[in-house]
Amino acid sequence: MSTENLDAFIGNLGYFPHQSEFAAKFLAAGSERKHLLTSLPGLGKGFVGSSIVGYTAAHEQAKRVLVLAPTALAHQWVEMIHRSNTDVACEYVDRRRLRELESLQSRTDSLWSQIGVVVMSIDFAKRPEIAEFLMQTQWDLLVVDEAHQLAPQTQRQQVVTALVEHCPQMRVLYMQILLETLTVKETENPLFNDVETTVWSRDTVRDKDGNPILPEVYIEWISHKRQPDEAALLSQLQDSLQVIAGYGQQGRLIGTQLVKTASSSLFALEQLLNRMRHRRNQIAHGLDEFLHNDDTNLWSDDEVCDPEPGFYERALMEFADRITVLLESLEDVSTDSKYDSLVSLLNTLGVLASRDRRVCIFTSYVNTATYLESALSEHHPHVVVVTGSMSYAEQEQSVSDFSHKGGILITTSAMSLPIPEVSAVIFYDLPMNPATLDARIGQFNRVGRTGPVRVFAFTDESDTLIIERLQRKMAEIKQAVRSDEVEKLLFPKDDSKMGSSQEDTE
Numbered sequence: 001m002s003t004e005n006l007d008a009f010i011g012n013l014g015y016f017p018h019q020s021e022f023a024a025k026f027l028a029a030g031s032e033r034k035h036l037l038t039s040l041p042g043l044g045k046g047f048v049g050s051s052i053v054g055y056t057a058a059h060e061q062a063k064r065v066l067v068l069a070p071t072a073l074a075h076q077w078v079e080m081i082h083r084s085n086t087d088v089a090c091e092y093v094d095r096r097r098l099r100e101l102e103s104l105q106s107r108t109d110s111l112w113s114q115i116g117v118v119v120m121s122i123d124f125a126k127r128p129e130i131a132e133f134l135m136q137t138q139w140d141l142l143v144v145d146e147a148h149q150l151a152p153q154t155q156r157q158q159v160v161t162a163l164v165e166h167c168p169q170m171r172v173l174y175m176q177i178l179l180e181t182l183t184v185k186e187t188e189n190p191l192f193n194d195v196e197t198t199v200w201s202r203d204t205v206r207d208k209d210g211n212p213i214l215p216e217v218y219i220e221w222i223s224h225k226r227q228p229d230e231a232a233l234l235s236q237l238q239d240s241l242q243v244i245a246g247y248g249q250q251g252r253l254i255g256t257q258l259v260k261t262a263s264s265s266l267f268a269l270e271q272l273l274n275r276m277r278h279r280r281n282q283i284a285h286g287l288d289e290f291l292h293n294d295d296t297n298l299w300s301d302d303e304v305c306d307p308e309p310g311f312y313e314r315a316l317m318e319f320a321d322r323i324t325v326l327l328e329s330l331e332d333v334s335t336d337s338k339y340d341s342l343v344s345l346l347n348t349l350g351v352l353a354s355r356d357r358r359v360c361i362f363t364s365y366v367n368t369a370t371y372l373e374s375a376l377s378e379h380h381p382h383v384v385v386v387t388g389s390m391s392y393a394e395q396e397q398s399v400s401d402f403s404h405k406g407g408i409l410i411t412t413s414a415m416s417l418p419i420p421e422v423s424a425v426i427f428y429d430l431p432m433n434p435a436t437l438d439a440r441i442g443q444f445n446r447v448g449r450t451g452p453v454r455v456f457a458f459t460d461e462s463d464t465l466i467i468e469r470l471q472r473k474m475a476e477i478k479q480a481v482r483s484d485e486v487e488k489l490l491f492p493k494d495d496s497k498m499g500s501s502q503e504d505t506e
Contacts, residue, residue: 018043035196039199040200053141055085073145078091213447230336246318270330276323342376343376359423360409360422409422
């Protein structure tokens, strides 16, 4: 790249020195082959990465570019790359699109011959048959977003390692969130042994006057106290988990998921228990041929459980009596203290159809999101919901409505679009991982945004659920807790017969 072209590119890139400096370092002649950009959320690493991709593809410095990102961010990458350069041929490739490309492939062409930039979910790319397709091409540039998820010995890391080794001339850009609470040992990764590292932190990123670009953000806790009928049901649920815990790690995973769902909303718990009962009835009548369908996940909206053959059948049949009792107890619960606290908070904030009074509510479950949409629509004229179960076009339309009309946006972690500026962010459910919490807050507390963002989260004064006490502690000290440690708290009577799996825990 000539100095003139590089200066022109950096001049059009944006307004912040740290972004321009990194782009210049990556694109400069003689730059290192592999770079690692580690950044606090909100400092624009995705913007810079997509601009680099758009420039290199448009100027044919990289004719074949592969971008690997979490599923929820993949569509966003396509949008950012198209915004950086509308002439770049960029596509999101999933299983359906891959089949179309296979049908169009000639004997002499590469599978990717018609696409300059391929954006793919890393969890799709890690599948052996998909990784094999990727190895058919010599890529010129590989970008891996959320690279902190490339834990050693996982399939994600293995497919990235294979690509780097397969294409020895390929430039590589790893991008990851700055996890301030991790120790050096926890951040060690063989992939990053020979990379040029750039860190964007509060200490290293400043404006032209030397002031921090990102203000500090604190969670404001909203206390509520579960009423006796709610507390009794949740205690009953926790006591019943010992039955399903007897099925080892998979049983404890399901038990943990039940408690997390109950913490979100009793409506979501009811829906999950009904699905479990429906499956149990199908098993009892011999109608269980589809139980291991990859497209139907019983336990969670965003977590995959891949148990050993016959696991569902044994666990559900054993837990069937508890399901019935819990569903009967749910019918006797007439209060929802958490929702009542949400309504009170929204009234205090004064939600209006305007930019300075827009509010975003995060929840972990689709059922909770639809429950809140239905309930809040009775009090507020503009309530929209965005979940991973919606198509990308539907998500775009909902976000557009929220941008123009204001009001309340309810969304799950599968949200894949930029969210307009808001006056308050409410975590109806707290993520178990503090890094996820920081990333969600970073969607709003970004460089270039105007005004402060208030962040709220709910805490139960009655301390009914152990997992909620743990979530608050992790949010306050920003310390992650491994899933097996969570299980030990929920299943204190666990014994040596409950073996643990050595599966890939991505």
